[in-house]
Amino acid sequence: MKKDVVTEKMLSRRNFLKTAGEAAAVAGLATTGIPLMTGQAQAACDALPKKWDETYDVVVIGSGFAGLAAAIEAKNAGAKDVAVIEKMPVHGGNSIINGGDFGAPGTKLQKENGVEDSPELMLKDMLRAGMYLNHPELAKTVAYGAKDALEWTESYLGCKYAKLNFHGGHSVKRAHGTINQSGSEVVNKELAKAKEIGVKIQMRTKVVKFLSNKEGRIVGMEVRKGYKFPDDKSGKTAFVKARKAIVLGSGGFSYDVALRQIHDPRLTDKLGSTNHPGATGEALLAACQSGAMDVQMDWIQLGPWTSPDEKGFGYTPLFCEPLVGYGLMVNPKTGKRFFKETGNRKERADAILLLGNPAVIMGDSYAVNKQVVPHALKGGMGIGAIKKFDTLDDLAKAYDMPVDVFKEQVARWNSFVEKRQDDDLGCMIFKDAKPTVVAPFYAAKLWPKVHHTMGGLVIDKNAQVMGFDFKPVKGLYAAGEVTGGVHGAVRLGSVAMADCIVFGRIAGKNAAGEKNWS
Numbered sequence: 001m002k003k004d005v006v007t008e009k010m011l012s013r014r015n016f017l018k019t020a021g022e023a024a025a026v027a028g029l030a031t032t033g034i035p036l037m038t039g040q041a042q043a044a045c046d047a048l049p050k051k052w053d054e055t056y057d058v059v060v061i062g063s064g065f066a067g068l069a070a071a072i073e074a075k076n077a078g079a080k081d082v083a084v085i086e087k088m089p090v091h092g093g094n095s096i097i098n099g100g101d102f103g104a105p106g107t108k109l110q111k112e113n114g115v116e117d118s119p120e121l122m123l124k125d126m127l128r129a130g131m132y133l134n135h136p137e138l139a140k141t142v143a144y145g146a147k148d149a150l151e152w153t154e155s156y157l158g159c160k161y162a163k164l165n166f167h168g169g170h171s172v173k174r175a176h177g178t179i180n181q182s183g184s185e186v187v188n189k190e191l192a193k194a195k196e197i198g199v200k201i202q203m204r205t206k207v208v209k210f211l212s213n214k215e216g217r218i219v220g221m222e223v224r225k226g227y228k229f230p231d232d233k234s235g236k237t238a239f240v241k242a243r244k245a246i247v248l249g250s251g252g253f254s255y256d257v258a259l260r261q262i263h264d265p266r267l268t269d270k271l272g273s274t275n276h277p278g279a280t281g282e283a284l285l286a287a288c289q290s291g292a293m294d295v296q297m298d299w300i301q302l303g304p305w306t307s308p309d310e311k312g313f314g315y316t317p318l319f320c321e322p323l324v325g326y327g328l329m330v331n332p333k334t335g336k337r338f339f340k341e342t343g344n345r346k347e348r349a350d351a352i353l354l355l356g357n358p359a360v361i362m363g364d365s366y367a368v369n370k371q372v373v374p375h376a377l378k379g380g381m382g383i384g385a386i387k388k389f390d391t392l393d394d395l396a397k398a399y400d401m402p403v404d405v406f407k408e409q410v411a412r413w414n415s416f417v418e419k420r421q422d423d424d425l426g427c428m429i430f431k432d433a434k435p436t437v438v439a440p441f442y443a444a445k446l447w448p449k450v451h452h453t454m455g456g457l458v459i460d461k462n463a464q465v466m467g468f469d470f471k472p473v474k475g476l477y478a479a480g481e482v483t484g485g486v487h488g489a490v491r492l493g494s495v496a497m498a499d500c501i502v503f504g505r506i507a508g509k510n511a512a513g514e515k516n517w518s
């Protein structure tokens with residue numbers, strides 16, 4: 001672990017407390033004589049402001065899938081004043097740059113495509129991929145609630161889904177691709193609905209600390225208004241009260257190099273991330289400092305479908321993932337396949353890292369035209385991450401592959417496609433897959449990037465945050481990537497949307513159902 005990273009983090013934690021103290025003085029906080037303490041002990045009590053700057057029934061932190069779903073449901077469940085607090089200048093967090101696949105079982109689109117599925121099967125897939133570390137009740141809530149959540153986005157928000165996709169680790173195709181194959185279809189419609197029903201959206205407002213009363217109930221928070229990411233000194237301190245409850249939907253911490261390295265020292269700043277830059281863990285840590293318990297923080301997912309030839313999430317995941325089960329992934333050093341293309345994210349990312357060099361995913365024109373959305377192909381080719389070749393020889397040469405070995409692998413793969421069975425690696429081959437023969441051929445390099453943090457706050461099936469004393473942290477709910485336990489060791493592709501919408505809705509409803517504390 002890099003020393004400077006740890007030191008920086010520790011310093012910033014100290015600064016956090018110092019800043020909180022200074023802020024308290026500036027705001028003329030009641031001096032109760034109770035010292036500020038770190039960690040769980042602090043849950044006992046904080047010095048509360050004599051005057052709150054703003055008061056709401058329910059305050060939601062984060063404007064992604066989970067936070068916006070919570071805000072809408074809180075409002076619809078009767079909370080009068082609901083606010084969403086977002087630190088960035090733009091809404092949507094990771095959700096808005098998400099690939100737009102919503103995993104749900106037993107839906108109309110699946111039936112239309114002849115796919116048989118059930119919540120039991122989805123749960124089984126989640127638990128198997130999660131290495132049975134998933135908290136079963138949470139995983140079950142998602143698997144059994146996903147269809148209803150998907151239908152809510154369609155019928156209540158007006159979201160449109162066009163296509164059924166597959167993600168490695170699932171038994172069947174159950175990812176419902178939004179019409180623009182982007183999470184923005186859902187986030188933008190959530191935001192529009194939230195505004196329409198009177199939710200107040202506050203941008204550039206960063207939560208720095210939760211405040212608990214004498215009973216240990218979280219009653220509000222300290223924020224920086226007018227915050228300019230990532231300058232912690234920007235903006236002004238203000239105190240926001242939540243009469244009923246707070247819902248934390250602040251997302252994961254894939255972009256927080258210091259925090260991710262504390263939990264997995266291998267994840268240095270040398271590894272890129274698919275996330276938006278605001279995917280940092282300070283709100284999660286603030287909750288822990290107010291007594292919330294965290295879990296499975298070292299299960300951090302690398303996406304196996306990202307490209308070293310473009311920044312962030314990019315276009316390549318939207319090229320690679322639809323091609324698995326239709327095309328081949330090879331090690332350019334040997335020209336051979338090395339791992340089943342339909343394996344789950346962890347299996348594939350680990351296998352690529354073990355190679356020590358980027359892998360190559362490829363497909364022919366039939367597979368690419370059928371599977372890859374045109375804007376992803378065009379975009380990826382535009383920046384050179386996806387390349388087009390007239391012949392297999394040209395493709396092999398471009399990636400420095402042994403041409404004959406590679407062509408022999410393609411022929412072998414084609415024989416597996418003919419009989420729908422991969423004798424070498426056990427890849428799933430879809431019934432509409434065809435041998436890779438139609439020129440031109442397309443290919444992209446693959447090198448993993450930090451994508452999702454499975455760990456986070458412990459919640460129960462009511463989205464109530466649990467404390468280190470195994471009791472609810474009163475007044476605090478959480479949903480989405482900031483929580484832990486739903487996915488265990490591996491989050492399957494397309495289950496993030498289901499998780500966020502299912503638990504966001506639950507959190508919002510339950511937050512609205514709380515009694516006013518004052």
Ligand code: ADP
Nearest residue numbers: 062064065066087093094095207250251480481
């Ligand atoms: P999810 O997928 O769980 O809904 P997202 O990443 O889509 O998560 O959204 C989380 C949002 O929370 C992001 O827009 C992020 O900027 C915001 N956020 C994170 N930390 C804070 C914080 N300390 N204060 C306010 N907003 C925050």
